[in-house]
Amino acid sequence: MPVGTQATVxxxxxxxxxxxxxxxxxxxxxxxxxxxxxxxxxxLGGLHxxxxxxxxxxxxxxxxxxxxxxxxxxxxxxxxxFRSHLDGATHFLSPESATEAQIGLGSDxxxxxDECTEYPAEPQRTRASMELTLRWAExxxxxxxxxxxxxxxxxxxxxxxxxxEVSSVxxxxxxxSEANQxxxxxxxxxxxKLETRNCTQALFGIVQGGMDRALRRESAExxxxxxxxxxxxxxxxxxEPRALTREIVESTLEHLPKDKxxxxxxxxxxxEIVEYAKLGIDMMDCVLPTRAARHGLLFTSEGKVSxxxxxxxxxxxxxxxxxxxxxxxxYSRAYLRHLYASNEVLAQVLNTVHNxxxxxxxxxxxxxxx
Amino acid sequence: MPVGTQATVxxxxxxxxxxxxxxxxxxxxxxxxxxxxxxxxxxLGGLHxxxxxxxxxxxxxxxxxxxxxxxxxxxxxxxxxFRSHLDGATHFLSPESATEAQIGLGSDxxxxxDECTEYPAEPQRTRASMELTLRWAExxxxxxxxxxxxxxxxxxxxxxxxxxEVSSVxxxxxxxSEANQxxxxxxxxxxxKLETRNCTQALFGIVQGGMDRALRRESAExxxxxxxxxxxxxxxxxxEPRALTREIVESTLEHLPKDKxxxxxxxxxxxEIVEYAKLGIDMMDCVLPTRAARHGLLFTSEGKVSxxxxxxxxxxxxxxxxxxxxxxxxYSRAYLRHLYASNEVLAQVLNTVHNxxxxxxxxxxxxxxx
Numbered sequence: 001m002p003v004g005t006q007a008t009v010x011x012x013x014x015x016x017x018x019x020x021x022x023x024x025x026x027x028x029x030x031x032x033x034x035x036x037x038x039x040x041x042x043x044l045g046g047l048h049x050x051x052x053x054x055x056x057x058x059x060x061x062x063x064x065x066x067x068x069x070x071x072x073x074x075x076x077x078x079x080x081x082f083r084s085h086l087d088g089a090t091h092f093l094s095p096e097s098a099t100e101a102q103i104g105l106g107s108d109x110x111x112x113x114d115e116c117t118e119y120p121a122e123p124q125r126t127r128a129s130m131e132l133t134l135r136w137a138e139x140x141x142x143x144x145x146x147x148x149x150x151x152x153x154x155x156x157x158x159x160x161x162x163x164x165e166v167s168s169v170x171x172x173x174x175x176x177s178e179a180n181q182x183x184x185x186x187x188x189x190x191x192x193k194l195e196t197r198n199c200t201q202a203l204f205g206i207v208q209g210g211m212d213r214a215l216r217r218e219s220a221e222x223x224x225x226x227x228x229x230x231x232x233x234x235x236x237x238x239x240e241p242r243a244l245t246r247e248i249v250e251s252t253l254e255h256l257p258k259d260k261x262x263x264x265x266x267x268x269x270x271x272e273i274v275e276y277a278k279l280g281i282d283m284m285d286c287v288l289p290t291r292a293a294r295h296g297l298l299f300t301s302e303g304k305v306s307x308x309x310x311x312x313x314x315x316x317x318x319x320x321x322x323x324x325x326x327x328x329x330x331y332s333r334a335y336l337r338h339l340y341a342s343n344e345v346l347a348q349v350l351n352t353v354h355n356x357x358x359x360x361x362x363x364x365x366x367x368x369x370x
Numbered sequence: 371m372p373v374g375t376q377a378t379v380x381x382x383x384x385x386x387x388x389x390x391x392x393x394x395x396x397x398x399x400x401x402x403x404x405x406x407x408x409x410x411x412x413x414l415g416g417l418h419x420x421x422x423x424x425x426x427x428x429x430x431x432x433x434x435x436x437x438x439x440x441x442x443x444x445x446x447x448x449x450x451x452f453r454s455h456l457d458g459a460t461h462f463l464s465p466e467s468a469t470e471a472q473i474g475l476g477s478d479x480x481x482x483x484d485e486c487t488e489y490p491a492e493p494q495r496t497r498a499s500m501e502l503t504l505r506w507a508e509x510x511x512x513x514x515x516x517x518x519x520x521x522x523x524x525x526x527x528x529x530x531x532x533x534x535e536v537s538s539v540x541x542x543x544x545x546x547s548e549a550n551q552x553x554x555x556x557x558x559x560x561x562x563k564l565e566t567r568n569c570t571q572a573l574f575g576i577v578q579g580g581m582d583r584a585l586r587r588e589s590a591e592x593x594x595x596x597x598x599x600x601x602x603x604x605x606x607x608x609x610e611p612r613a614l615t616r617e618i619v620e621s622t623l624e625h626l627p628k629d630k631x632x633x634x635x636x637x638x639x640x641x642e643i644v645e646y647a648k649l650g651i652d653m654m655d656c657v658l659p660t661r662a663a664r665h666g667l668l669f670t671s672e673g674k675v676s677x678x679x680x681x682x683x684x685x686x687x688x689x690x691x692x693x694x695x696x697x698x699x700x701y702s703r704a705y706l707r708h709l710y711a712s713n714e715v716l717a718q719v720l721n722t723v724h725n726x727x728x729x730x731x732x733x734x735x736x737x738x739x740x
Contacts, residue, residue, distance in 0.1 A: 007708060011715040015696065036683065036708045044686060044704055052700045313406065316414060326385065330422045334414055338377060338406045345381040348715050 001026045001058060001285040002356055006035070007051040010290055011348040012356065014052055020325075020353070021360050024056035024108075026285045029101050030065030034084050034091070038104040046106025046152030058285070059107035061098045061140075061206075064234070064265070067116045075115060077132070095139035099203075103144070106152040107201065111232065112140040114206040119238045126210035130219050133208045137226050144203045153199060202229035204263060210235060211244055213251045220255035230261035230283075237266040246275065253280045270299050270362050277366045289359045293351035296340045299358045305333075307351065312337040325357035371396045371428060371655040372726055376405070377421040380660055381718040382726065384422055390695075390723070391730050394426035394478075396655045399471050400435030404454050404461070408474040416476025416522030428655070429477035431468045431510075431576075434604070434635070437486045445485060447502070465509035469573075473514070476522040477571065481602065482510040484576040489608045496580035500589050503578045507596050514573045523569060572599035574633060580605060581614055583621045590625035600631035600653075607636040616645070623650045640669050640732050647736045659729045663721035666710045669728045675703075677721065682707040695727035 002009045002017070005028045009017055017025070027047055032038060044050045047057055066073055066082045073082040079094025093101075098113035113136050117129040205228035209215030223231060233252050236245050249264060256262050263283035264276050273284050289299065296308040300320035305312075307319070315333035327336075327350045339347035372379045372387070375398045379387055387395070397417055402408060414420045417427055436443055436452045443452040449464030463471075468483035483506050487499040575598035579585030593601060603622050606615050619634060626632050633653035634646050643654050659669065666678040670690035675682075677689070685703035697706075697720045709717035 006712045006714055007705070008712075008714050008716045011719065013696075013716065013719060014700065035712060036704075040684065040704075044684065044702070050702070050705055050708075052702075052705065314410065314414065326383075330384065332414070332420070332422075334406075334410075335377070335420055335422065338420075342376045342378075342405060344376055344378050345715055345718050346378045346383065349381065349383060349719060 001283065002359075003028070003285055003287045003290060004051070004053075004057075005287075006031050007041075007047060009352070009356070010294065011345075011352045016353060017053075017356075018055070020356055021364070022055065022356070024058060024283075025053065027057055027059045027105065027107060028062070028065055029059045029098060029105065030062035030069065030093075032059075032105060033062060033093075033101050034086055038101045042104040042106070042152045044152075046104075048106060049152070056108045057105075058109035058283075059102045059105055059111065060265075061111040061113040062093050062101065063098065063114050064116050066093060067118075075132075077135075079113075080115075095136040096143045099140045099143045100147060100150070103147055103150050103201065104152065109230070110144065110201055110203045112137045112203065112205050112228070114208060114234055116238065117208055117210045117235045119211065119235075119240050121210050123212065126212055126215060129210070130208045130215055133206065134219065134222050134226075137205050137223060137228075141203065141205075141226055141228070144201075148201060151199070151201065204228050204230040204232050204261070206232045206234040206265070207252055207256070208235045209252075211240060211248055213248065216248060216252045217255050220252055224255075224257065228260075230263060231256045232263040232265050233281075234265050236264070237268065242272070246279075249276060249281065250279050270359065273359070273362060274366055277363070277370075289355035290352050293355040294348050296347070296351065298336075298351060299355055301358075307333065307336050307347075308340050309337070319354055320358070323354065323358065323361070325354050327351075327354040327357070371653065372729075373398070373655055373657045373660060374421070374423075374427075375657075376401050377411075377417060379722070379726070380664065381715075381722045386723060387423075387726075388425070390726055391734070392425065392726070394428060395423070397427055397429045397475065397477060398432070398435055399429045399468060399475065400432035400439065400463075402429075402475060403432060403463075403471050404456055408471045412474040412476070412522045414522075416474075418476060419522070426478045427475075428479035428653075429472045429475055429481065430635075431472070431481040431483040432463050433468065433484050434486050436463060437488075445502075447505075449483075465506040466513045469510045469513045470517060470520075473517055473520050473571065474522065479600070480514065480571055480573045482507045482573065482575050482598070484578060484604055486608065487578055487580045487605045489581065489605075489610050491580050493582065496582055496585060500578045500580070500585055503576065504589065504592050504596075507575050507593055507598075511573065511575075511596055511598070514571075518571060521569070521571065574598050574600040574602050574631070576602045576604040576635070577622055577626070578605045579622075581610060581618055583618065586618060586622045587625050590622055594625075594627065598630075600633060601626045602633040602635050603651075604635050606634070607638065612642070616649075619646060619651065620649050640729065643729070643732060644736055647733070647740075659725035660722050663725040664718050666717070666721065668706075668721060669725055677703065677706050677717075678710050679707070689724055690728070693724065693727065693731070695724050697721075697724040697727070 002022055002025050004025045009025060032041060041047055041050050066080050069085045071083055073080055079092055081092050083090055095113040102110040114133040115129050117126055205223040205226060207219045207223055209219040233249060236248060261282045262280060264281045267276060267284050267286055296306060298305045298307055298319060301322040312333040317333055318328040319333055319336060320328050336350060372392055372395050374395045379395060402411060411417055411420050436450050439455045441453055443450055449462055451462050453460055465483040472480040484503040485499050487496055575593040575596060577586060577589045577593055579589040603619060606618060631652045632650060634651040637646060637654050637656055666676055668675045668677055668689060671692040682703040687703055688698040689703055689706060690698050706720060
């Protein structure tokens, strides 16, 4: 899943994401909660309508963002008090308010509000944190069951995107002409009268337990006992060695049901996503392809390319000779290097399109081999 | 003509420019001369190949950029010594070297190297400047006639874009599928073997003479005497009142041949380009649509929209209800406002696409009415 933090996968228009074959993207509840605000998005019909994205959206709970972005945060049984990275204002997120936010955003997959255990952590601390996440998971589920009708498309006050029409285009692989139809359909839905649909959201639980295999197993089993539509492995990629990540992923997977989506949060490199998919992971998200692109770091079938390097200044070849993306089909390394060196916005656009294409191609190969 | 200063129309991929119907764009010799350097672009096959742009390119001479961007510049009979805005290094541009640079870039339309007379200016100063521009115009023409074979596609050292194939797609109005063909054709030409073509460049002269109608007439007549493929009106939009601009344009046009392109440099607003086209101007260029877009100022059929304003935060309507561009067809004002407020790169992309579309639609209406 490409990451679309602020209701945009940075630098890439939605029609290009469709052409690339993006079927689901991740939105960050923390960022959207702060700006433009959940209630604003809800009144505008939800995140799909707001950003004109007819395919699936998963939102995180905001927990990890609070963990990683806030200077000041205070965790209590009730929830987390934190300061906005935008203006320093104090906010409070709890299992209930994080779930409420994601219902309000209208995301297709809602993540339970968890505490991401820091690394390294003492055994008692890891257990206490895991227990807190389990209690929060129950509260998330209860709130979700009681409030799942409060989706944007049940709102009588505003036009809402027609979810049935949306789902009909959700998984098409767009050619250009299909993208045009998508546009037309979008326009039609944007102008359509209010329609109330029985469209459901899914709620995923998150397994914590630090780097302790026994705690991970306990967390998995007790999270499954609560019962969710899918299960995520959280609390990894927080500074631990990669071999340890892999070990925890592998051992945790043994305790997760094979008939529900298994989502590994926040990974990884192209090699890692292939490796984790082989282990049995179904879903992953990572800012790496988009963030690295904006810093001129490009993934290719021949290895990583740092396009800022002077060695590419006269390189007339495509970025990746084995890539069929619109960037590799049209532009030379020399041109991409010039755009980056000149600090041109187009560098961010083209680099991101290529890296996303490379990641999506990688996952297509994985699915094909399965 | 959209302005593509550093071999990119800022924030917009070339396939989108093709879809928008851009038939010609302007490149800035001054910027390309400094980075990545003319010889670099020449060795890479010229500006068309370098930036993968198969349609027409006009390059300015660098004179105006030196005039407006350089802290230190010294004008002598020979040329202009100036300091780079990038690193402060000293450079020298003359009629000969500016023409050499544009031949090396392989632009379709080369502009003579002129002195842009400042405003206001004393009568003697205006005449002296005009006379200098006339002497420089002769030197440009002489250099061009003697060196026009030094185009990138005559270079035996490197692959060059096949100009004949390029011109076949030059004036198509692209649908999406046609754009795909263009991409395929581009790719084919990029990989093709060296081909030497008899492809010519055009050289345009520039009329100066400040705000003096008699001097403008004399400049026009003596520039025509030297003989160029087209004629530009320079030295306007330099701070003078708009009524005066219009008066000088109108009076100068009387002395320019109707069977050659007449190009008004550096204008203007959507209203102004309609007005100047009515007077008889055939070509214009301006950074306004692209630069204003990056600052959130959008041109619409209902007037200017400053998308940063809070009044648009909940506005579900399209930016311009009468616009059929991909931005107005897909996104709401609320979303565009959010992207701008969040300092997202996609704001620059989408805003620029809309403003260019608005300008190009304006010129299509002008051509249709003619």
